[in-house]
Amino acid sequence: MSEPMVEKQxxxxxxxxxxxxxxxxxxxxxxxxLSSSSFSQxxxxxxxxxxxxxxxxxxxxxxxxxxxxxxxxxDLLEARDGAKDLSLEETRVIMSQVLQIHEQDPNFPLTIIxxxxxxxxxxxxxxNPEKHADLIQExxxxxxxxxxxxxxxxxxxxxxxxxxxNMPSATIxxxxxxxxxxxxxxxxxxxxxxxxxxxxxxxxxxxxxxxxIGKFLEAVLPDWGFTLFGTRHSxxxxxxxxxxxxxxxxxxxxxxxxxxxxxxxxxxxxxxYFNQSYAGQFSYQILIALGTNFIGYGLAGICRxxxxxxxxxxxxxxxxxxxxxxxxxxxxxxxxxGPFKKIFTMSRLKFFVVAxxxxxxxxxxxxxxxxxxxxxxxxxWIAPNNVNLxxxxxxxxxxxxxxxxxxxxxxxxxxxxxxxxxxxxxxxxKFVGMFFGxxxxxxxxxxxxxxxxxxxxxxxxxxxxxxxxxxxxxxxDSKGLFxxxxxESYSPAYLAAGNLTVYFFFFAIYAATISYAYLYHAxxxxxxxxxxxxxxxxxxxxxGKEEYKDIHNKLMSAYPEVPxxxxxxxxxxxxxxxxxxxxxxxxxxxxxVVFYGIALCLVFVIPIGIIKAITGIEVTLNVLAEFIGGxxxxxxxxxxxYFKSFGYVTCATALRFSNDLKLxxxxxxxxxxxxxxxxIATLVSTLVCTGVLNFQMNQIDxxxxxxxxxxxxxxxxxxxxxxxxxxxxxGPHKVFGKGGQYTELLVGFPFGLALPFVFYFAQKKYPxxxxxxxxxxxxxxxxxxxxxxxxxxxxxxxxxxxxYAMVYVKKRYxxxxxxxxxxxxxxxxxxxxxxGIIIFFSLQWTSKSVSxxxxxxxxxxxxxxxxxxxxLSDGETFGPGPxxxx
Numbered sequence: 064m065s066e067p068m069v070e071k072q073x074x075x076x077x078x079x080x081x082x083x084x085x086x087x088x089x090x091x092x093x094x095x096x097l098s099s100s101s102f103s104q105x106x107x108x109x110x111x112x113x114x115x116x117x118x119x120x121x122x123x124x125x126x127x128x129x130x131x132x133x134x135x136x137x138d139l140l141e142a143r144d145g146a147k148d149l150s151l152e153e154t155r156v157i158m159s160q161v162l163q164i165h166e167q168d169p170n171f172p173l174t175i176i177x178x179x180x181x182x183x184x185x186x187x188x189x190x191n192p193e194k195h196a197d198l199i200q201e202x203x204x205x206x207x208x209x210x211x212x213x214x215x216x217x218x219x220x221x222x223x224x225x226x227x228x229n230m231p232s233a234t235i236x237x238x239x240x241x242x243x244x245x246x247x248x249x250x251x252x253x254x255x256x257x258x259x260x261x262x263x264x265x266x267x268x269x270x271x272x273x274x275x276i277g278k279f280l281e282a283v284l285p286d287w288g289f290t291l292f293g294t295r296h297s298x299x300x301x302x303x304x305x306x307x308x309x310x311x312x313x314x315x316x317x318x319x320x321x322x323x324x325x326x327x328x329x330x331x332x333x334x335x336y337f338n339q340s341y342a343g344q345f346s347y348q349i350l351i352a353l354g355t356n357f358i359g360y361g362l363a364g365i366c367r368x369x370x371x372x373x374x375x376x377x378x379x380x381x382x383x384x385x386x387x388x389x390x391x392x393x394x395x396x397x398x399x400x401g402p403f404k405k406i407f408t409m410s411r412l413k414f415f416v417v418a419x420x421x422x423x424x425x426x427x428x429x430x431x432x433x434x435x436x437x438x439x440x441x442x443x444w445i446a447p448n449n450v451n452l453x454x455x456x457x458x459x460x461x462x463x464x465x466x467x468x469x470x471x472x473x474x475x476x477x478x479x480x481x482x483x484x485x486x487x488x489x490x491x492x493k494f495v496g497m498f499f500g501x502x503x504x505x506x507x508x509x510x511x512x513x514x515x516x517x518x519x520x521x522x523x524x525x526x527x528x529x530x531x532x533x534x535x536x537x538x539x540d541s542k543g544l545f546x547x548x549x550x551e552s553y554s555p556a557y558l559a560a561g562n563l564t565v566y567f568f569f570f571a572i573y574a575a576t577i578s579y580a581y582l583y584h585a586x587x588x589x590x591x592x593x594x595x596x597x598x599x600x601x602x603x604x605x606x607g608k609e610e611y612k613d614i615h616n617k618l619m620s621a622y623p624e625v626p627x628x629x630x631x632x633x634x635x636x637x638x639x640x641x642x643x644x645x646x647x648x649x650x651x652x653x654x655x656v657v658f659y660g661i662a663l664c665l666v667f668v669i670p671i672g673i674i675k676a677i678t679g680i681e682v683t684l685n686v687l688a689e690f691i692g693g694x695x696x697x698x699x700x701x702x703x704x705y706f707k708s709f710g711y712v713t714c715a716t717a718l719r720f721s722n723d724l725k726l727x728x729x730x731x732x733x734x735x736x737x738x739x740x741x742x743i744a745t746l747v748s749t750l751v752c753t754g755v756l757n758f759q760m761n762q763i764d765x766x767x768x769x770x771x772x773x774x775x776x777x778x779x780x781x782x783x784x785x786x787x788x789x790x791x792x793x794g795p796h797k798v799f800g801k802g803g804q805y806t807e808l809l810v811g812f813p814f815g816l817a818l819p820f821v822f823y824f825a826q827k828k829y830p831x832x833x834x835x836x837x838x839x840x841x842x843x844x845x846x847x848x849x850x851x852x853x854x855x856x857x858x859x860x861x862x863x864x865x866x867y868a869m870v871y872v873k874k875r876y877x878x879x880x881x882x883x884x885x886x887x888x889x890x891x892x893x894x895x896x897x898x899g900i901i902i903f904f905s906l907q908w909t910s911k912s913v914s915x916x917x918x919x920x921x922x923x924x925x926x927x928x929x930x931x932x933x934x935l936s937d938g939e940t941f942g943p944g945p946x947x948x949x
Contacts, residue, residue, distance in 0.1 A: 135878050138208060138219060145207030151192055151199060157206040158183060161214070164375055167583045167826070169488045169837050170215055170677060175205065177831075211614050215377055216873065217486070218729075220881035221386045226618040226731040232306035233736040235288075235298055236280045241311040244269040245318030245744045249751040253321050257329075257759060257767065257777040264900060267893045269315035270308070270384065274391050277303035277311075305392040309730040312384060313723045314740050318748035320719070322352040323712040325756055326783040327704045332760060333767055336784050337701065341648050343760055345753065352749050354641025355708050358661065359716025360745060361634025362668060363724060364625065364738070369591035369669050370721045371728055374613040376676035378725040379485045385729055386885030387893070390415040401879035402872070414883055415890045422472065422894035429471035431902050433917040437471035438856060440926060447924025450932060454508070454520045459926040462501050462521060462561075463854030473895050475864070477857045478849065482865035483888035485679035488837040490865035493680070494858050496846020500564050504850065507560040508932060513805065514557060514941045519929040521561035523851040525789055527554035528940040530931065535788040544651075545698040545792045552945045555797070555804055556789055561851035567808045568847030569686040571815030573667075576682050579819040579841050580670035588669060595627075615728060622733040629738065645705060652702035659695070660709025663688060668714050675718055676725075680845050684711040690799070693790040703791030815844060 134142070149157075158179050165171040182188060182202050188195045208214075212224045231237075251264050281303045288297030328351075331342035341347060363370075370376055390411040398408045409417075429436040438458035442465060446452055454461045458468055469475075475482060482490050507513065508520045517530050525533040538550040558566070580588065638661070642654035667684055675681045685707065692706030720741060727737040759766055759775070767777035799805055819840045826835055849858060873880045912918070924930075935941065942948075 134208065134216070135219075135881060138212060139204075141211060141224075142204045142208035145211045146200065146203035149203045149206055151189065154199070154203050154206045155183065155189065157210060158202055161206075161209060163586050164373075165214065167823075168375055168677070169839060170217075170375070170377065170486055173831075173833050173836055178202070179205070209374075210612060213613055213615070214374055216877060216881070217379070217382055218377060221382050221389055221885050222615070222729045224614040224618075226621070228621055230304045230306050231300045232304065232310050232732045233740065234300050234307055235296055236277065236284065236303075237307040237310050238740075240273050240276055240280070241314035241740065241744065242747055244273060244311065244315045245747050246751050248315060248319040249321070249748040250755055252319055253325075253752040253755040254759070256321050256325070257775050257780065258773070261779070264319060265896055266312060266316035266319050267384070267387070267889070268896050268900070269319070270312040270387055271893050271897070273311045273315075274303075274308060277307060305388055306730055306732050308391065309385075309388050309726060310732055310736065310740055312388070313726055313732075313737065314744035316723055316726075317720070317741050317744040320748070321752050322356060322749060323708055324348075324351045324355055325752070326780060327351070327701070327708065328756065329767065329777065329780045330704070330784045330787060331701065333780075335767075339649070343757070344648075345757060347644055347648050348753050348756060349749065350640045350644035350647070351705075351708075352753055353746075354637050354639075354644060354657070355712050356716060356745050356749055357633055357637035358641065358709065358713045360720050360741060361630050361637055362664065362713065362717040363720035364630030364633070365595070365627065366668060366672060366717065366721065367724055368594045369588065370672040370676055370718075371724045372616055373587060373591075374615070375587070376673065376725065378676050378722050379489075379679040380479065381722055381726045381729060383481065383484050383885050383888045383892070384726060386411075387415070387889035388730070390886050390889070397878075397882070399876070399878035399882050401876045407879060407882075411882060411886050415886050418887050418890035419894045422891045423898050426471075426473070426895050426898040427902065429469075430473070430899065431906065432913055435917045435920050437469060437474060438921050439467060439469050440465060440856075440921065441467070443924065443926055444920055447926065448930075450925055450930045453925030453930060454932070455505075457926050458854065458856040459921060460519055460521060460929050461854065461926075462504065463856035463859070464501065465856060465859075468856035469860055472891055473899075474857050475861045476892065476895070477853060480679060480861070481888050481892065482861035483868050483884055485865075487865045487869040488839060489678045489680060489842055490861050490869075491837070492839045492842035493846040493849065494855075494862050496568075496843035497849050497855060497858050498846070500568065500847040500850055501855065503564045503567070503847075504560045507563060511933065512560075513563060515560040515563065516932040517935065517941045518557060518559040518931055520559065520932075521851055521854060522559040522929060523562050523565075524559070525785060526557045526559070528557065528942045528944070529554070530935055530941070533557075533785070533789070535785055535792070539788060539792050544700075545794070547949075550793065551949060554940070554945075555942065555948055556793060557942070558805070559851065561854075563805060563808065565848050565851045566686065566805070567811040568844050570809060570811030571818070572682055572841060572844040572848060573684075573687050574812045574815035575819055575841050575844055576667065576670045576674065578816050580673065582819055582823045584670070584673050587673070591669070615731075618731055619728060619734070622731075623735055625734045625738045633742070641709060650701055650705070651699055652696065652705055656692070656696075656702055656705040657709050660688070660692075660706050660711075660713060663691065663706075663710035664714040664717070668717050671714065672718055672721060674841055676721075678839065678842060680842050681715070681718060682841065682845065684714050687711075689786065689790040690795050693795045694800075696791065697794040697796060698792060700787040700791030704787050818844070 162176065162179050162183065166176055178198075178201065182198055185195075188199065192199055213219050213222065248264050248266070248269060255261055255263075281299065281301070284299035286297050286299045288295055288300075290296070328342050328348055330336045331339040393411055396408070396410040398406050401407045440456060440458035440461075440463075442456040443449075443453050443458075443461075455464050457463065458465065480489070480493070504520060507515050509516070511517075518526050527533045533554070533556050537553040538546060540546045540549075638657060641657040645652060645654050645657065663684065667682075667687075671682045671684075688707040688710040689703065692703040692710065696702035696706065723741060724734075724737060727734070763771070763773070763775055765771045766775050767780060769776060797803055799809055822835075822838055822840050826832075826838075829835055846858070868880070868884055872884070906912075921927075
């Protein structure tokens, strides 16, 4: 029997530059590695357990390799213990699988990949292991760390690698609270979706408010219940648990989205649009709404082996949600060393409250009291009417080339790309792509390519040949179908330079997504398909053996899986709803659009899903769906709208549901409970939204008219109708087809297809270039589609913030970063949401404003008037005139 453990108190002083030596002293090596892996500056007392007969072969100095993995002392201790149970052959198998999956993974440290390659390529290690004891022990610890936890510091920071299978989740009170918030959020968001300004209450508000409600019910409800199928269900099963909290959040996340098909209903129903009165029937509305929503859910379930179970599918947005959940439910509070040589003892919950309060009060300034802080285009204030100055530096109408463009955190969240949430390579790649896209815009505008100098430089609107907004009613007949003679006597549709750049990069990014997935993720995709096929087999032996199992997959194996046929039934029912809605009414199209849309989604959902799960970037299919759908059903806007709904929206919904499935996976909610929670929450949300939609149609006087007294003017519906007529009625063949105005932009497809190959082979040729490994071709092009109407104002400020948080602090103070980073992100986003709601209802709803220079200066000169470089005289037009185009 071994001797008892001896506790030592060790005071460790790390050098200021954070470097880590390879001290081989038996005791100091262990202490140095454990402490410096977490803290690189300042003093910290650690309690370390050391065996009296400590041998240097038991512990080695991991040095900079472990610093690269950003492990805390607890991570390292657990990995060391787990390494004792691994044989050399098991380590070899695990590391072979790790290399296959993570070799091109920008989230995985290059140093570790190089060490794994060194380990696997040297046969002498396996023939004479005694000569390579240090490397073998290092690899065992790496293997244990990766398989007994997540390979990523971001996940380890907020997700526990343990589970209590007896912790309640789908309790009666969780269902009551969850469905309550689903109904409330659906009602509010649907009601105000057509108002200008609009308002959206997101799921993080429900996540905040449901905690005190849960604790209140925990205190007052009696322990009354019943037993069903051997399980007791009580009104009060005890402490309000983190699993209940997360299940409520998942339901709210499903419920707060309004059905995309509302746009189709409004454009059909309103007399100023297609004027089809049958669109006011509840049965028609609910069928097409359930069709698009549940198809996405069915696809998410079928794709979970590609997008949820693999450890490389991190889903960065889910980490912020879990961090907020952990702040309320974490009982232990470990001091951590941080910047300024200080030890930080504040708990996550207290830190959340302090950061929330600070942002709540501050947000009143850029959002209401001092709005110039939001779009801080200070250079245009020098000469407000200077066209060139506003075009290049303006934040409202220009390109936003400004070193200090905003003091509003909300602007940095415009694309759900919080720099404290997404990996830094995401932030920098998007900025670089957008920065180079700026020169394309400048080049077109100043050379008047495609007549862009007659239009604002960075608008996303559609214009006619007089430089005014395109009036689609002058190109269609009474049924909303294309009228060639009216079109030829009016004008072609023109796009601004910023919008043309967006379309070029959209074409490029779709092709790049396919080639990138083939080059970088073919192994993972094929592995997912094999596991999906194996899941239908009666003998499940070998299912999932190709991928190493991280701790979260192991823990979730304790719960019954959702059978594939449950999701298939959901998918088939949704297809039936969609087909019935289209075939049962005079929609001028056929149910075939449902299947064509699903086919488009099936092609892209896995590549797009993998990219979003790894990077946080979502490549949306809206432009491709409009392009293909408009070409397929040229002249029919309504058919194109359905194609877009079942292609673009289905894919987006599938990814949103996949993110929720990952949340449940991380928090260890039983899969079948998540299945029913999402299913029922979706049904309730759809019913509530459709009911409110009918109220809006029938009870709000003058709805969707310019002078509606309560501002229910439907700005989003106007934009949707314009787009549907432009790409459905007029059709993309007139814009991008042979002899079209912008045919040359189609070169984006081959450009995007080739670019990933360039970077892939460059990374193969120069594998030690760390910066090249961080280049992500899809995100580079994503930066290009962030233009119009957005600009560098929304992207540049995230770069220094993202570098400081996700690189500097994370590398030097990983314990501090792990404890506070995602909590800070959650607190600021939540504070902005709550403050925005209060400001809206208390002040903006009643049109109360504060008029002073700090609010008025942003609406002066070209920032407000959208100046153009070239102007037209009265009655003058640019481009071909009536009768000169067809």
